[in-house]
Amino acid sequence: MENIVSLKNIILEFEDSERILKNISLDIKDKEFVTFLGPSGCGKTTTLRIIAGFLEPTSGDVFFDGQRINGVPPHKRNVNTVFQRYALFPHLNVYENIAFGLRVKKVPEKEIVTRVGEMLELVNLMGYEKRTVNRLSGGQQQRVAIARALVNHPKVLLLDEPLGALDLKLRKEMQIELRRIQQELELTFVYVTHDQEEALTMSDSIVVMKDGIIQQIGSPTDIYNEPVNAFVADFIGESNIVNGCMPRDCVVEFTGRRFECVDRGFNPNETVDVVIRPEDVKVIPADKAQLTGIVESVVFKGVHYEMIVDGVDHKWVIHSTKAEPVGAMIGMTFDPFDIHIMKKTEEA
C-alpha cells in the first residue's frame, strides 16, 4: 500500500505561545483507518486541520498523494472533513446540504441526483431529503455531515471527534457504521478522538499523541499489548504503573521485591516504569505470595469486578471475575510476560 498522506517534521507555533506541534512525522497509507488519539490539547485536531488545509505549519512539509501541498487552500485539496459539531448549513435542507459540494463544482444536475441518492442510501437517510437540518437528531445530523463530505468522493476523509456529542449507545452504532462505510468505499479515514475504546474498535492504525509529540504509532493490538511508555499504557486502557529498576536482564525490582520478567537490554540498575494491566494481576492466597495487599473496594463492572488493593507503596487495580471481601488480605502475582518494562519518559 502507498502512502496517501505524509507529514514530515511538522512544527506549529502560534504567535506568543508555545509550540503546539513539535516535529510531527507520520505516513498514512491508502485505504487505512487511522486514528489520532490523545488527551485534549495534545495536538490531534491541529494535525488534522493541517491536513485539511485550515492551518499552515510553521515548518515542515505536507504531502498528499506524493505532491507537496503546503499553501494549497482547503477548497483545492482532495480531502473532506466531518466537523466536530457537524457544521451543517442551516439554510439548506438535507438534500441541498449533501449536494453543496457538487453544486459548487458545477456537477450536472442529473449526476447530482444520482450521487446524493447514493449517499442518502449509504447513511440510511432515504426519505429525509426535504427536512430542515435543525430538526434532525444528533445522530441524523452526523449522517448528513458524513454524506455531505463523502459525496465529493474525497481520497481521504477527515473526522474530527465526530461522535463526541452522541450518547453512548448511538456512538457504538455509529462506530460500527463508520467502519462499514470506510471498508465499503475503500477510503482512507483519518479520525480524531480522545476516546481510547473508540480508537481500539475502529482503527487499522492508531497514532497516540501527547503535548504535540507522537508517542506511538501502531495497530490497536500493538498499542494495547506493547505500549512504548507509561503514558501510552495508562491512556490505552487502565494500568498499574509503578517505579522499578532492572538489576539485570529479565529481572525487575519494584515495591521492594524482585520479579522475573522477559525484558532485556536495559542498563544495570536503570530505573524504569513497570506497567501491569489490571486483568493480568493474579489473586492468590496471601501466605503464598511475595506481594500482598488489603482489599479497599470492590465494584461490579458487569463482566468483571474491579478491586482496589492497597499494597505496600502502590494501590493496585485488579480486574477479576471473582470478588474478594473488602478488608481481606490477598496475595498478588504476575506472569513474567505480563510485566511490561518501559524506559522512563524524559519529562517525568
Added chain:
Amino acid sequence: MKLKYFSAPYLVWMVVFILVPLLMIAYFALTNDNGQLTIKYLADVGQYANIFVRSIWLALIATAICLVIAYPVAFILSRMDKHRQGTMLMIVMLPMWMNFLLRTYAWMTLLGNNGIINHLFGLVGLGPFKLINTSGAVVLGMVYNYLPFMILPLYSVMEKIDNSLFEAASDLGCSSKQTLFRVIVPLSIPGITSGVTMVFVPAISTFIISRMLGGGSNLLIGDLIEMQFLGNAYNPHLGAAISLVLMVIILVIMTVMNQFDPDDQVLM
C-alpha cells in the same frame, strides 16, 4: 390565564394611539371640509407623483448605499474578539447619541458653498462645487443618519454564524467569493430584510434631511405632508390622503421584501 390582563394597558394604548388615529387619517383623507365622502383628495395625490417617485428613488439609493457600506462592516465586527466587538459597536452607535437635528445641521456647514469642504477644495485650486441643496446631499444625509440601523440588524444575525460553517464551505470546494454568496449572504438575509426596512421606512418619509440639505428643489413626501398640516398650503384632507398612499406604498414594498426572508418560506 391571568397573565393576559397585563397586556390590557398596551391594548388600550394601541387602540387609542394607533388604531383610532389611523382611522382618523382614513376619514380625513376620504371626506371634505363639510364632512362629505369624496375621493377628490386621493385623486389629487396623483399630481404629486414626481415627488413620490423622487422620495422612493432617493430612499432606495440611500438604502442600497447603507447596505453596501454596512455589510462588510457588520461582517468584520461579527468576527472580532468578543470584547472588542462591544467597543466597536459603541463607536457605531456613538453618533446616535448626538441630537439628530444638530448632526444634520453640521452637514449644512460642511457642505455649504462657503463650507469647510469647498474651502479645502479651494486650497488646491478646485471648486467651489455645488454640494448643498442637491439630491446627493439628501442621500448623504440619509445614509449618514440611518447607517447604524443597517449595521445593527446585520451584525446581530452575522454574529450567530459559526466560523465552522465557513470552514465547511471551504472544505467543500468554495473559494472565499463562493462562500460569501452560498453561505454568508443566504444566512444573513433576515438581517438584510430588517436592516433595509429600518433604513428605507424612515428615509422615505423624512422631511428634516431634505429640508436642511436638499433646499427647495428636493421636496420629499415628508415635506409635502408637513406642508399640508403646518405649512402655508394648509390642507389636512390632502395631507391625510398623501399619508395613506405612502402607507400603502411602504406596505407593498415591505411585502415584496419579506418574500426574500427564508423564515417565511418555511411557513409556506
